[in-house]
Amino acid sequence: MYFKELYSKKESGSLPQLVVAADENMQSRYVVQRILQLREEGVPLEEMAVLFRSSYLSFDLEIELAKANIPFVKFGGFKFIETAHVKDMIAYLRVLENPRDVVSWNRILLLIDGVGPRTCEKIIDDILHNRIGSHQPGREALVSTKFWTGFHGFPQGVQKLFDVLKDASLQVYPPSEKAFRILQYYEPILRARYDDHVKRVKDLEMFQNITERYNDVSSLLTDLALEPPTESVVDIESPGKEEERLVLSTIHSAKGLEWHSVFVIYALEGRFPTMRAVSNDDEMEEERRLMYVACTRAKENLSITYPINIFDRESGMVLSKPSRFIQGISENLLEPWVVE
Amino acid sequence: MKKFTLTSHTGSTLTLVHPTRFTIDYRKELNDAQYKAVTSLDGPYLVIAGAGTGKTRAIVFRVAYLVELGVKPDRILLLTFTRKASREMLRRASMLLDSRCDNVSGGTFHSFANGVLRKYASLLGYDNNFTILDQGDAQDVINLIRTRMKLDTRQKRFPRKETIYDLHSRALNTMTPVDELLAADYPHYVELLEDIRKIHAAYMVYKKQNNLMDYDDLLVNLAELLRQQESVRASLSARYTYIMVDEYQDTNKIQAEIVRLLAYKHQNVMVVGDDAQSIYSFRGSSIKNILSFPEEFPGCVSITLEENFRSSMPILRLANEILRGSMIR
Secondary structure (H helix, E strand, C coil), rough: CCCCCCCCCCCCCCCCCCEEECCHHHHHHHHHHHHHHHCCCCHHHHHHHEEECCHHHHHHHHHHHCCCCCCCECCCCCHHHHHHHHHHHHHHHHHHHHCCCCHHHHHHCCCCCCCCHHHHHHHHHHHHHHHHCCCCHHHHHHCCCCCCCCCCCCCCCHHHHHHHHHHHCCCCCCCCHHHHHHHHHHHHHHHHHCCCHHHHHHHHHHHHHHHCCCCCHHHHHHHCCCCCCCCCCCHHCCCCCCCCCCEEEEEEHHHHCCCCEEEECCCCCEEECCCCHHHHHHHHHHHHHHHHHHCEEEEEEEEEEECCCEEEEECEEEECCCCCCCCCCCCCEEEEEEEC | CCCCCEEECCEEEEEEEEEEHHCCHHHHHHHHHHHHHHHHCCCCCCEEEECCCCHHHHHHHHHHHHHHCCCCCHEEEEEECCCHHHHHHHHHHHHCCHHHHHHHHEEEHHHHHHHHHHHHHHCCCCCCCCCEEEEHHHHHHHHHHHHHCCCHHHHHCCCCCCHHHHHHHHHHCCCCCCHHHHHHHHHHHHHHHHHHHHHHHHHHHHHCCCEEEEEEHHHHHHHHHHHCCCHHHHHHHHHCCCEEEEEECCCCHHHCCCHHHHHHCCEEEEEEEEEHHHCCCCCCCCCHHHHHHHCCCCCCEEEEECCCCCCCCHHHHHHHHHHHHHHHH
């Protein structure tokens, strides 16, 4: 690497911070509150950015931002609830909340082998007219044996879906358990439909983590639905829009850009650098350059955060160490903070 | 005004304008390192531009400087990564100097390749009116081939057209064998390696037979043309007497080769970039291009831009420290 030592005439400024949070959601809440604080101090939202190594690492934050009513645009990856597989998962949970949700039935029935639009329509018809009584407005239908009567004359997969839903519908299960049961059913479907299922499974792990924070499915679904419906791609790309928006971006998509205040989240060993880079020197060096690119986007404020106690399903390990690129850096350069 | 007429080895003539006659005060507008980069002329130059150090400004001023010095604008070639970037740089140069800068040959590697191949593709066995396949078109062609080869009727699951195309393109751009990519990213298809290879081979043949080029072909064929055809290489190298390449750390091996071939007569190449910001290896960019530039171009002069105009010192101290971790190794 060529030697270089960047300097600037802006001698003073606040020290970059290294912020440790007890878990993922505390990290998200810290970022949200800091953003609101900075905004109070007069920094407009579009002068702030949250950067991350991989697109899925911002999912939890996206939910917290929506709850706090902070508008944002995301670059370098789909927003969490816009991805097809997350939409699928949400659809399964939705029919458990509202068995009259025709849109969601349509979505999950079409995922079954051998079910096309016409079969799908017949099944939905059967659900609405034969399984849910007209006097039953919604969820109560799920406790009746009538709802779960066996299917005849439909592809086998239909019965399988209903078996899973029946199991997941049990009231004693918390949302995370319901999601877990559905995920086990859904994973083979995911694998069959998407060549890049390895990446998508990561998203669903994130989904699973998020469900763990909820006591009931309906508040989970409400939070997930909070996203303003106007956030289509068309809106994002129209340049004339004056509205103030926070930027969420992968580091790759942030190259060449700059903001007054920058948050680098998930600076966690195993996430940034990624697990995959650990066994490859070249990849590890590129991860370091990514950290360099991320930090040099900031003009005035830089906050690097990491959560601890993150369970990594792939390796079975608990991740708790800060990224190696910032670990051991003197407190005179990087001020340690803790969220409580 | 006294004139001094230079004869360059490419045969083009350059009327040297005395610095006191310049309309732009380069010395005042630029810091030392930028000034050095902007006013460097013949020979190979490597400009290492750290984050936020005014890289674009340096390129814009150098375009203006060359033009002001009397270099014909269309003899200057500025290669960038997006069309927007080259448009923006030339627009700024025009505002800085005058509209002569609009005539500088600027664009992406792909648009430049397209322009050259429209003239010379027949030398490679294509018609000059070849059709360009965008990514979607390319995937459709792959789908067609897969159906023709009856590989879609198998009981076993077969990769989608997007996946087959991705493997083809990345193998080419990263110069990695398909089997390695398959093992790393789509391990569930490893046993289909031979079928995938067959489709890739048929895809190449199909394109040639039907006078089609996908995006990757534009670069591959330009490199091939320059390698093979001495006369084309000579005429292009003589035509573009000053070559500039932006974001050199993001170039792939084929692009670096194109630059070498284009500059072979005069070696007047200035590449600008930052090795510390090379983050696209998954897309085929090779940090080796920028690291080995001094060896590829003997006599190369390196200029490092270190004054950052973006961040406060505390942020830069941390950034420097993060890089130091790497250089220890």
